[in-house]
Amino acid sequence: MNWHTAWLVLTALMFAGYLVTESRSIGIGLVLPVLGRNDDDTDAVVGTVGPYFLGNEVWIVSVMGLLIGGFPIFEGTLLSGLFPLFAAFVLGMVVRGAAVHFRRRHPSPRWRHGWSAALTGASLVLALALGLIGAALLHTLPLRPDGVLPLTFSALFTPFGLVCGLTSVLFFALRGAAFAASRTRGPLAERSIRLASLLTRLALASAFAAFVVGLLTSDVRASVQQPVAVYALAGAVAVALVGCDVLAMRHAARPALALSAVVLLAAAAAVAVGRLPYLIVSGYGEAAGMTVAEGSADPAVLAPLFWVVAVLMPLLAALQWWAGRLYRQVRTGARAYF
Amino acid sequence: MPAEAIVYARLQFALTAIAHWLFVALTLGLVTYVVIIQTIWTVTGNPRYERMTRFFGQLYLINYALGIATGIVMEFQLGLNWSGLTKVVGSVFGAPLAIETLVAFFLESTFLGIWIFGWNRLGKRLHLAMIWLTAISAWMSVIWVLMANSFLQHPVGHASAANGRLVLSDFAEFVGNPNFWHAVPHAAAAAMTTGAFFVAGVSAWHLRRLPAGHPDRAAFMFTLRLAVYSAPVFVFVTAFMGGNLLDVINVEQPIKGALADNDLALAARLQEEMAARHGPGEYIPVHEFIYVTRTVMIWSAITMQALAVVTALMTVKDALLTRFAWMLRILPWLIPVPFLAGTAGWLFREVGRQPWVVYEILKTEDAISPGLTGGTLLASLIIFTLVVGTLAVTDWRLLTRFARRGPDGAHLGSAGQESGADEQTPATTGGRL
Numbered sequence: 188m189n190w191h192t193a194w195l196v197l198t199a200l201m202f203a204g205y206l207v208t209e210s211r212s213i214g215i216g217l218v219l220p221v222l223g224r225n226d227d228d229t230d231a232v233v234g235t236v237g238p239y240f241l242g243n244e245v246w247i248v249s250v251m252g253l254l255i256g257g258f259p260i261f262e263g264t265l266l267s268g269l270f271p272l273f274a275a276f277v278l279g280m281v282v283r284g285a286a287v288h289f290r291r292r293h294p295s296p297r298w299r300h301g302w303s304a305a306l307t308g309a310s311l312v313l314a315l316a317l318g319l320i321g322a323a324l325l326h327t328l329p330l331r332p333d334g335v336l337p338l339t340f341s342a343l344f345t346p347f348g349l350v351c352g353l354t355s356v357l358f359f360a361l362r363g364a365a366f367a368a369s370r371t372r373g374p375l376a377e378r379s380i381r382l383a384s385l386l387t388r389l390a391l392a393s394a395f396a397a398f399v400v401g402l403l404t405s406d407v408r409a410s411v412q413q414p415v416a417v418y419a420l421a422g423a424v425a426v427a428l429v430g431c432d433v434l435a436m437r438h439a440a441r442p443a444l445a446l447s448a449v450v451l452l453a454a455a456a457a458v459a460v461g462r463l464p465y466l467i468v469s470g471y472g473e474a475a476g477m478t479v480a481e482g483s484a485d486p487a488v489l490a491p492l493f494w495v496v497a498v499l500m501p502l503l504a505a506l507q508w509w510a511g512r513l514y515r516q517v518r519t520g521a522r523a524y525f
Numbered sequence: 526m527p528a529e530a531i532v533y534a535r536l537q538f539a540l541t542a543i544a545h546w547l548f549v550a551l552t553l554g555l556v557t558y559v560v561i562i563q564t565i566w567t568v569t570g571n572p573r574y575e576r577m578t579r580f581f582g583q584l585y586l587i588n589y590a591l592g593i594a595t596g597i598v599m600e601f602q603l604g605l606n607w608s609g610l611t612k613v614v615g616s617v618f619g620a621p622l623a624i625e626t627l628v629a630f631f632l633e634s635t636f637l638g639i640w641i642f643g644w645n646r647l648g649k650r651l652h653l654a655m656i657w658l659t660a661i662s663a664w665m666s667v668i669w670v671l672m673a674n675s676f677l678q679h680p681v682g683h684a685s686a687a688n689g690r691l692v693l694s695d696f697a698e699f700v701g702n703p704n705f706w707h708a709v710p711h712a713a714a715a716a717m718t719t720g721a722f723f724v725a726g727v728s729a730w731h732l733r734r735l736p737a738g739h740p741d742r743a744a745f746m747f748t749l750r751l752a753v754y755s756a757p758v759f760v761f762v763t764a765f766m767g768g769n770l771l772d773v774i775n776v777e778q779p780i781k782g783a784l785a786d787n788d789l790a791l792a793a794r795l796q797e798e799m800a801a802r803h804g805p806g807e808y809i810p811v812h813e814f815i816y817v818t819r820t821v822m823i824w825s826a827i828t829m830q831a832l833a834v835v836t837a838l839m840t841v842k843d844a845l846l847t848r849f850a851w852m853l854r855i856l857p858w859l860i861p862v863p864f865l866a867g868t869a870g871w872l873f874r875e876v877g878r879q880p881w882v883v884y885e886i887l888k889t890e891d892a893i894s895p896g897l898t899g900g901t902l903l904a905s906l907i908i909f910t911l912v913v914g915t916l917a918v919t920d921w922r923l924l925t926r927f928a929r930r931g932p933d934g935a936h937l938g939s940a941g942q943e944s945g946a947d948e949q950t951p952a953t954t955g956g957r958l
Contacts, residue, residue: 241638244593249626251600256623259615263608267894270605274905277601278912281594285916288590292923292936337896485616485692492620499627503635510639516646524641524936 190489191479194257197496199459201253204504205246206455207448212236212243214363216283216310217356219303221382222367226296228375229303230523233290235370237525238514240287242507244280249503256492260334261466261482268336269323272343276316283309287525311356318355321458322348325401327410330469330477347404350397357390358451361431365447368440376440383443384435390450391428394421410468411461420457424450530899531890534606537906541598542875543868544917548592550867553667553713554720555585556660561751567653573744576932581724581748582656583927583935586641591920593634595913600626606902607882609892614883617683617693618673625669632662644938667713675705677883678874679777691886704777707770708874714762715870718829719863721759722856725752725836727928729856732846741932750840756833764826767870774877778884780808781877784815803885810879818873825866832859 215236223229236243254262266273282305290302323343330336364386368379398421401407411417427449434443462468466482469475483489559582566574600622603611611619639647640655647655676682682699683691693699728749735742775782780799783791792809799808836856839849846852882889927934 238638238642241634241641245626245631245634248597248600249631251604252623252626252630255600255603255611255615256619259611259619262604263611263615263894266601266604267606267608267896270894270897270901270905273601273605274908277598277605278908280597281912281916284594284597285590285919288587289919289923292587292927335895338898338901484619485686485690488616488620488693491696492623495624496627503627503631506632506635510635513639513646514642 189480190486190493191483193493194253194483194489195479197493197500198250198253198257200500201246201250202455202459203452204500205250206451208239208243208246208507210359210362210448210451211366212240212283213310213313213359214361214366216306216363217314217360218363218367218379218382219307219310222364222375222379223303226299229299230291231371231375232367233287233303233306233525234523235367237287237523239511240525242510244284247280253496256484257489258466258483260484261477264330264334264336264467264477264482268328268330268338269320269343270338271340272316272320272323275312276320279309279312279316283313291523291525310359314356314359315352317359318352319343319348321355321455322351322397324458324467325351325407325410325461326404327406327468327470330467330471330475332469332471332475334477336467345404345406347397347400347407350393350400354390354393354397354454357386357393358447358454361386361390362444362447362451365431365435365440365444368435369444380435380438380440380443383440383447384432387428387432387435391425391432394424394428394454406470409470412465412468413461413463417457417461420453420460423453424457427453527899530897530902531893533899533902533906534893535889537606537902537909538602539872539875540906540910541595541602541913542871544913545592545595545599546867546871547864547917548588548595548920550716550719550863551588551723552585552592553663553716554718555581555588555723556656556663556720557717558720558724558748558751559585560656560660562748563653563656567649573740573747576741577744577748579935579938580932581727583937584723584727584924586937587920587924587927589637591917594916596630598909598913605905606894606897607892608894610882610887612690613887613892614676614680614683614691616686617680617691617699618676620693621669621672621676625666625673629662629666629669633659633666636662641937664713667716668709671708671712672700672702672705675702675708678708678878679704680883680886691883703773704770707766707773711763711766711770712870714759714766715863715867717759718756718763719867721752721756721833722829722859722863723752724748725756726857726860728752729853730928731931733850733853744932746840746843753833753836753840757830757837760826760830760833764823764830767822767826778878781810781815781873784810784812784877785819785873787812787816799885806880808880810876815873815877818869818876821869822866822873825862825869829859829862829866 215232219229219232222232251262286302286306286309290299290306293299322345326342326345326347328336328342329339361383364379364383368376368383371379427446431443431446431450434446464478465476466479467477469477559578562574562581563578565571566578636655636659640652640659643652643655676699679702680691681702682693682695682697684694686692728745731745732742732749735745771782771785774785780792780795783789783795789812792812796808800806832855836852839845839852878884880888880890882892
């Protein structure tokens with residue numbers, strides 16, 4: 188295994204950590220208007236993820252850090268080529284962060300309702316942007332042989348992209364509903380688990396639609412390099428969704444929460460693995476595509492940096508795991524800080 | 526790439542970087558004072574210091590919200606607008622940024638979360654350890670980010686690869702960059718100055734209003750002294766290291782140095798030398814700008830130092846402060862001065878190295894993302910400025926509100942609600958997160 192591949196594994200693990208942790212925050216933001224029927228319920232629902240919020244949102248910062256350090260060529264090409272999607276993502280992060288920090292800092296109902304709505308709107312932008320970015324990566328992109336990926340709106344907002352965006356929103360919402368169900372009691376938990384069950388079915392329909400649209404889109408077929416892996420992972424998404432629904436109907440909130448993470452991870456893995464050995468598949472032919480080696484930094488810096496990150500990552504994950512155990516005892520509700 | 530596109534991208538970077546520093550400088554300064562106050566609380570067990578920990582900790586948290594938001598914009602902006610930069614120097618300057626996100630930022634945010642939500646739940650000493658670790662990891666950020674920035678200012682420790690990109694060739698030289706070692710203490714002391722004047726100003730505001738005999742008077746008297754006794758040290762170190770950094774700049778970036786001295790004849794000569802090395806072009810940044818920002822820094826330092834020393838002397842005895850009560854009126858007005866000086870400092874540092882983004886290696890105009898149009902960059906500039914600007918103003922209004930409400934109004938470590946009854950509940954009942 189060369190350093191590029193080793194770095195790809197590290198970055199993928201970091202992104203997996205991001206999806207598992209941050210999907211709880213994004214999901215709670217999405218299901219907030221449905222579950223938060225009154226102010227107390229709204230506070231209780233936000234309060235479930237409140238203690239985790241700061242720890243969740245740092246994962247994407249570290250994913251981007253690993254991309255800048257390990258895959259600077261890929262990072263610069265992707266972000267500027269998919270400019271509106273990443274710009275929307277950043278705006279979503281900024282507004283959502285402010286909404287969580289500000290929401291309970293003022294007693295006026297207008298203030299609180301306004302920031303709750305901003306929390307939901309920003310979470311929607313984040314989930315949509317992630318879905319559209321995933322779809323764009325599964326598409327051939329207009330990456331020119333000179334390495335420039337000009338911003339092309341028509342390549343970003345395709346029918347396939349929109350179905351993937353919707354699917355992404357439903358996947359994240361499912362995470363939120365399952366998380367709320369596992370961290371609340373009484374009628375709120377009951378409504379949360381019923382919502383989770385409904386969301387698995389909607390997500391299954393939407394994911395199936397995305398699969399069909401993908402099959403019918405020649406640019407998507409052309410970009411997939413590992414069809415077997417993609418079919419297997421798409422199957423894993425479907426199985427996990429069905430399993431999630433079965434568990435939700437049995438009111439097994441914690442196992443459903445775990446399985447909802449598998450849904451997201453399998454979908455993300457399909458995007459990541461399906462393109463290998465390319466990071467970006469070019470519509471200009473095989474030679475123009477960006478392989479893992481072409482997108483990454485020089486091995487002289489990858490090698491020492493690899494050991495730093497490989498040692499740190501498990502420690503950071505362990506720290507958050509310990510914090511999560513602590514937060515489980517934290518009572519949520521009217522007195523939560525977030 | 527049209528010329529106006531570069532202007533939009535540069536303007537956006539300048540606005541984001543300035544906004545980021547305004548929040549980050551206060552984050553760093555304030556968290557250090559919170560560490561000191563909470564340490565005293567833990568050691569003495571005196572509830573007076575608990576109130577002050579919660580009060581200044583609350584202000585620190587409100588400020589933190591926008592520090593992280595603007596930091597995320599900074600990080601993504603590199604790839605969005607400046608992919609030419611990551612392409613050419615990514616293999617060198619990406620490394621400290623990658624490490625920063627892990628050992629500094631990731632840890633800072635995780636420890637901060639534990640500190641907020643572990644209040645009354647963790648043991649006193651463990652809880653104290655969390656704010657220490659938050660502060661240490663926040664300061665680690667300064668080191669890694671300035672290491673990356675100093676490479677752009679004065680690129681050392683690299684070699685050119687065949688494809689025109691830079692690779693790391695000498696790690697010791699990269700880390701030993703003199704620009705970096707001078708910039709760190711300068712910026713660190715500037716952040717501490719920002720925190721000191723903030724704590725002093727807020728404490729003075731309350732001291733002027735609290736009636737004699739009010740229990741919070743002693744607490745604010747303590748925080749005022751803590752701030753004004755330390756402020757002269759921080760202002761001195763900032764100015765002293767700034768002077769040393771200028772000596773380094775005179776060697777590494779002589780045009781910036783010449784403009785700082787308003788020596789236009791020298792700058793013109795250096796311009797010719799630069800043109801001989803790198804081909805015809807304009808190598809002098811807007812010269813009035815450099816001289817003005819340098820002057821703003823110097824006069825801010827003189828003003829702050831004079832007033833900090835006078836205030837420090839006046840707070841030696843309670844009686845002196847009663848006699849010179851006008852001092853308490855002035856201190857809150859000094860809170861913006863370190864922010865002004867910090868903004869001038871970053872403008873001096875970043876504008877002063879133009880037209881280079883990596884000094885004498887890569888021009889700013891060549892670093893911009895090649896696939897973008899001026900329209901996209903203008904739309905991005907407008908939207909980000911409106912959104913981040915609105916949130917920043919909202920954050921400062923909240924900060925002012927919580928600063929004025931005093932220790933009773935803090936949500937941190939207390940009830941999340943604002944009704945009077947909740948806030949009066951003593952903080953010892955536990956389970957109140």
